Amino acid sequence: MPADSLSVLIVENHAFQRSIAVKMLGQLGCRQVFESAYAAEALVLLQQIGSVDIVVCDLRMEGMDGLEFIQRAAQMALIKHGVVSCGLHSDLRRGVVQMVTLLGLSFLGDAGKPLQIETLRHLLETTGLPAPLPQATVPELHSVNESDIRRGMANKEFYAFYVPRCDVLSGAIKGVDVVAHWDHPLQGLLAPSLFMPMIERCGLLDEMLLAMLDQGLELQRELMGQGIGFRLTFALHTTQLASRYLSLRIKSLLQFYRSAGMGIGFELTPHQLFKPSAMALESLIRLRLLGCDLSLGDFGANHASLQQFCQLPFNHLKVAGLFMADLESQPRSQAVIKSSLTLAGALGLGVTVAGVESAAQHLILLDMKCPQGQGRYFAPALSRDELSRRLAASQTVQRLDG
Structure with a gap:
């Protein structure tokens, strides 16, 4: 985007620094340059002149600081791109990048102090890239209510899909997470994010889990008859541990399918501090006594997961996927995964x-000697038939290799 078509706002407490920035932007061809000494004053100015393409501000300012200013201006859709001018340490810069991205803005960079004209020139040139879109929101299903969900469950409209957990070395499917x-009948195949929150609000988590467990155990028994073994893992919510009803029903299903629980697991993901009651502990212990694995999901993502790891009888960890997003560029993410392993x-x-x-x-995980990975690189969520075909094909390859 040509500099003369850009509108830029400078927010800087120090008059000399501010005047230097305005002069540099003029030399670079910017024709619409606004300035303000204080963040609160800048917000009023933006409301008067409308949105600007770029804001250049110091994060350390008197009164309202740069962080609050960027938050407020973004929420009012008054800026598109952000530049800071304070010489951030790499750790802080990473945090600022994440913050402005979550606000739906693009972070052009840190111009440092004192400002350098070549640095500003480079940052202005990057505005030719499209600004990031705000995070997509999940569409709300206004037409779906509790009676519709109960009707769907009665008509067996909910089907188990299987998200593989694969051997990092060979890529072979070792187990699956079972998701509904x-x-x-009217809206087609719906992903779990579109209805599971409503399932939880309606108090139907137990019924859904038991339906998925029934389908999963049936498939497991069928494939084991062909000599194909794999592990099933089901999501478990902390509220489902409040009574022994669920664990007793799980025991009955395992007995029906003549499964000793070997090859079955349950994953608990506490997103907030969860103080287990005696009944909750009883439920978890009973699952372990049945031979089931107990997995702690999103390990490392929050303080809650670390505390629950110390309190509850887990024998498996699932490291949070958020550390994979910047695994190649951030040593800290690699350190978290390595320490978890x-x-x-x-x-x-x-x-x-x-x-x-x-x-x-995948290569980084191989170097770390990670045993199992999960994600779209290995496989998406698979239907019953797709999973059966993949497992059968893998079994055939193993026989040929043998």
């Missing part, structure tokens, strides 16, 4: 790393 999809190995726990999206990430 809804074959809605070390911890699991020292305690004899199983471990899976979620969110694997690329070959480069």
Whole structure:
């Protein structure tokens, strides 16, 4: 985008620094340059003149600081791109990038202090790139209510899909996470994010879990008859531990399918501090006594997961997929995954790393000797038939190799 078509706002407490910035932008061809000494004053100015393409501000300012200013201006859709001028340490710069991205803006960079005209020139040139779009929101299903969900469950419209957990070295499917999809008669096949929150609000989590467990165990028994074994893992919500009803129903299903629980697991993902009651502990212990694995999901993502790891009888960890997003560029993300693998190995726990999206990430996990990975790089969610075909094909390849 040509500099003369850009509108730029300078927010800087120091008059000399501000005047230098205005002069440099003029030399670079910018014809619409606005300035303000204070962030609160800048917000008023933006409301008067309308949105600008770029704001250049110091994060350390008197009164309202640059962080609050960027938040407020973004929420009012008054800026498109952000430049800071304070010489950030790499750790802080990473945090600012994440913050402005979540606000739907693009972060052009840190111009440093004192400002350099060549640095500004480079940052202005990057505005030729399209600004990031705000994060997509999940469409709300206004036509779906509790009676519709109950009707769907009665008509067996919910089907188990299977998200593979794969051996990092060979790529072979070692297990699957079982997730529900809804074959809605009017809206087609719906992903779990579109209806599971409503399932939870309606108090139907137990019924959904038991339906998925029934389908999963049936498929597992069928494939085991062909000599194909794999592990099933089901999501478990903390609210489902409040009574022994669910664990007793799970026991009955395992007995019906003549499964000793071997090859079955449940994954608990506490997103907030969860203080287990005696009944919750009883439920978890009963699942372990049945031979089921108990996995802690999103490990490392929050303080809650670390605390629950110390309190509850988990024997498997799933490392949060958020660390994979910048695995190739951020040593800290690599350190978190490596330390999680070390911890699991020292305690004899199983471990899976979620969110694997690329070959480069796969290679890093190979170097770390990670045992299992999960993500679109390995496989998407598979239907019953797709999973059966993949497992059968893998079994055939193993026989040929043997």
